[in-house]
Amino acid sequence: MRRAMLPVLMALFLGGLALTPGLASGHTASAFTVLVKESGFSQSAPEIFHNDSILWHNTDNNSNLTHRLVHDHDGDGLYNGTLDWDSGEMHAYCETDGNNTKIDANCTTSFFIEFNANWTEGDYEYQDLRSDGSTANGTIRLFADMDSHNASTPPSVGTSFGVTDGNEKPSDSQESVDEPLTAEDVLLYVAMGTGGAAVLLLLLLAVRRSDGPELVKSYSEQE
Numbered sequence: 001m002r003r004a005m006l007p008v009l010m011a012l013f014l015g016g017l018a019l020t021p022g023l024a025s026g027h028t029a030s031a032f033t034v035l036v037k038e039s040g041f042s043q044s045a046p047e048i049f050h051n052d053s054i055l056w057h058n059t060d061n062n063s064n065l066t067h068r069l070v071h072d073h074d075g076d077g078l079y080n081g082t083l084d085w086d087s088g089e090m091h092a093y094c095e096t097d098g099n100n101t102k103i104d105a106n107c108t109t110s111f112f113i114e115f116n117a118n119w120t121e122g123d124y125e126y127q128d129l130r131s132d133g134s135t136a137n138g139t140i141r142l143f144a145d146m147d148s149h150n151a152s153t154p155p156s157v158g159t160s161f162g163v164t165d166g167n168e169k170p171s172d173s174q175e176s177v178d179e180p181l182t183a184e185d186v187l188l189y190v191a192m193g194t195g196g197a198a199v200l201l202l203l204l205l206a207v208r209r210s211d212g213p214e215l216v217k218s219y220s221e222q223e
Helices: 002-018 183-222
Strands: 031-037 047-049 052-058 067-071 110-115 122-130 135-143
Touching: 047 052
Parallel strands: 031 052, 047 135
Antiparallel strands: 052 110, 067 122, 122 135
């Protein structure tokens, strides 16, 4: 009896493995560094996904300039709105005392933003306001998380962005568009098909093994 149940248990185990690829295909949050240089940004248009973050670090120590990164979502020129950001004046370095403590507590050399699920996918344009009056432009391209969207397809330029409205519903035209299969989808279907075939073969083996002793016994009684 125990030997007959072993193939069944193996079949259930393999069947469970066939479903695991979908659990491992989620996007792992990453951190990206953008260097603020005298000539501009090291990456003028980085492409990121939800829950990724960007760290801007000022490396412009030749021109003795300060850099201020701003994003004005509402267009009022104040950079203090809910969806705005303002890095403040970023220096190339901050002076410290003998204990390695910053003399100016407000001095900073870097700026950090995490783009969590509250930010919708789209292009985020921002500016570097330099202390000499010049400006440099940059863009952040935010894609939807691969867990729920086809992240290989970038959003169209001009997509609205900001905090997602919970009452907002997709249009009928968006619902009817079929997204193309990604490499992860193909691997998932192949794994499920292979696991299903293994389950069927092991079940067939279990049935044949369980029927074998009865057939031998019946044949012996007839003799």
